[in-house]
Every structure is written in C-alpha cells, then in structure tokens.
Amino acid sequence: MAKPDVSKEVLSLLQEGNKPYSVNDIFEKCGKQHGKAAVQKALDSLLFREKIIEKAFGKQKIYFIRQSNYDAKEVKSEIQLLTQKKLQLDSTSKTKQDKIRELETKLKSFSAIPSLEALKIEKKNLQESVDEITSKLDNIRAKQGVKISSDDIKKVEKRHVKYLSAYRKRKRICTDMIDAILEGYPKSKKILIQDIGLETDESVGFAPPK
Incomplete structure (x- = not known):
C-alpha cells in the first residue's frame, strides 16, 4: 500500500485556507492522521521547493502559501464567476424587495376596506330597502285605477339606481378582497368562501338586476 503524500495534503490545505497556519493548526486540520513529525517534514519539503513561506514569531513559526503559486488565469476566472454570482443575487434581492413593497402597498389598501361583518350588515340593509320598495310597488299595482304620477316613477x-350602484360597489370591493386573499391561499375560491362563511348572491338565491 502506497504511503500518503503528506506534502501534497499540507499544500492543498494551505492553498484552500489561504492564510497562515502553525504546525499545530495543520496537525489538527489534517485530522491527526499524520504525526507532527511527518507534518513538519512535509513543511520543510515545501519550503525547500519554495511552495510555501515560513515566518517566525518568537518561538512559534507560521506557514502560508506563496502567492506566486496561484495561476493568474484561474484567479481571474474565479473573480469573474463570483462577480457574476453577486450580480445574480443582487437582481434576485431587488426582485424580492419590489415584491415586498407591492405587498405592503396592498396591505395598506386593505385597511380601508370595510370588514366582512360590515359588508354583511350593509347587504342586509340594502335587501330590506329593496323588499320595502317591492312591497310598495305590489300595493300600488294591486290598486286598480290608481294613477301613478311621473314623479313617483x-x-x-x-332609488333603484342608488341602491343598485351601492350594491355593485360593495360587491366589487368584496370581490377584490377575496382575489387578494386568494393570492396566498392554497385552496380554491369556493373553499375560501366556505371557510370564511361568506354568503354569495347564488347561495341566497339573489339575482341582481342587469
């Protein structure tokens, strides 16, 4: 079985880290697979071949890669790759920030929309007004021979136009609110309406005039 190339392993470690290491640092990072003597011997060999540089600080020595060993083309290629990745991340970040601002604007607009309970009360009031008008018309029709003036008509x-306009406005607001909720709702519109207990024209048998 061939002996492991400790020098190659140490050189690879120094290249990847690209910072100073002591003998103990290298010994620890090599997983203690080699003895300190083997690590020191590998460092001495790399020094002799001018692959690394040694600096002494008191009694301690540190070792780091000789920068001239890097391939300029590889370094340039890596810089270009990282620059391109940064541009992509910047673009993604901008897109997400724009989306957040858009959602914040929608959220602010929702605060001006009446609550579901308020809309139900308004609908009930409108229906009562419609029923009242219908009852009056039925009574008038029942009185044969009674002339209806143009002012009454x-x-x-x-009043019909007023209530119809209010009905359509409220329905549009309610529809817009439901569509906004559906953007982040995982189920269908039908299930959403059931979940929030919303009454629709169809569910109560109401057919709005055209």
Missing part, C-alpha cells in the same frame, strides 16, 4: 327609479 322617477323617485322609484332614482
């Missing part, structure tokens, strides 16, 4: 039509 205009008043009824005006």
Whole structure:
C-alpha cells in the first residue's frame, strides 16, 4: 500500500485556507492522521521547493502559501464567476424587495376596506330597502285605477339606481378582497368562501338586476 503524500495534503490545505497556519493548526486540520513529525517534514519539503513561506514569531513559526503559486488565469476566472454570482443575487434581492413593497402597498389598501361583518350588515340593509320598495310597488299595482304620477316613477327609479350602484360597489370591493386573499391561499375560491362563511348572491338565491 502506497504511503500518503503528506506534502501534497499540507499544500492543498494551505492553498484552500489561504492564510497562515502553525504546525499545530495543520496537525489538527489534517485530522491527526499524520504525526507532527511527518507534518513538519512535509513543511520543510515545501519550503525547500519554495511552495510555501515560513515566518517566525518568537518561538512559534507560521506557514502560508506563496502567492506566486496561484495561476493568474484561474484567479481571474474565479473573480469573474463570483462577480457574476453577486450580480445574480443582487437582481434576485431587488426582485424580492419590489415584491415586498407591492405587498405592503396592498396591505395598506386593505385597511380601508370595510370588514366582512360590515359588508354583511350593509347587504342586509340594502335587501330590506329593496323588499320595502317591492312591497310598495305590489300595493300600488294591486290598486286598480290608481294613477301613478311621473314623479313617483322617477323617485322609484332614482332609488333603484342608488341602491343598485351601492350594491355593485360593495360587491366589487368584496370581490377584490377575496382575489387578494386568494393570492396566498392554497385552496380554491369556493373553499375560501366556505371557510370564511361568506354568503354569495347564488347561495341566497339573489339575482341582481342587469
């Protein structure tokens, strides 16, 4: 079985770390697979071949890779790769920040929308008004021979337009709110309506006028 090339392993460690190491540091990072004597012998060999540099600080010595050993083309290629990756990350970050700002704007707009309970009360009031008008019209029709003035007709039509406009506005607000919730809701629109207990025109048998 061939002996492990300690010099090659130590050189690889110094190249990857690209910073000063003591003998103890190298011994620890090599997983203590080689004795300190073998590590020191490998360092001496690398020094002799001018692959690394040795510096003494008091009684301790440190070793680091000789920078001239790096391939300039490889370094340039790595810099270009890292620069390109940084640009991609910057672009992704900007996209996410834009999305956050968009969601924050939507969230602020939701605060101006009436609550679901308020919309239910408004709908109930509108329905009561419609029922009242319908009852009055039925009574008028029941009185044969009673003449209905053009002013009465205009008043009824005006109230009809008013309530219909309010109904459509409220329904549009409610629909927009449901669509906004659906953007982050994992289920279908039908299930969402069931989950929040919302009554639709269809569920109560209401057919709005065209």
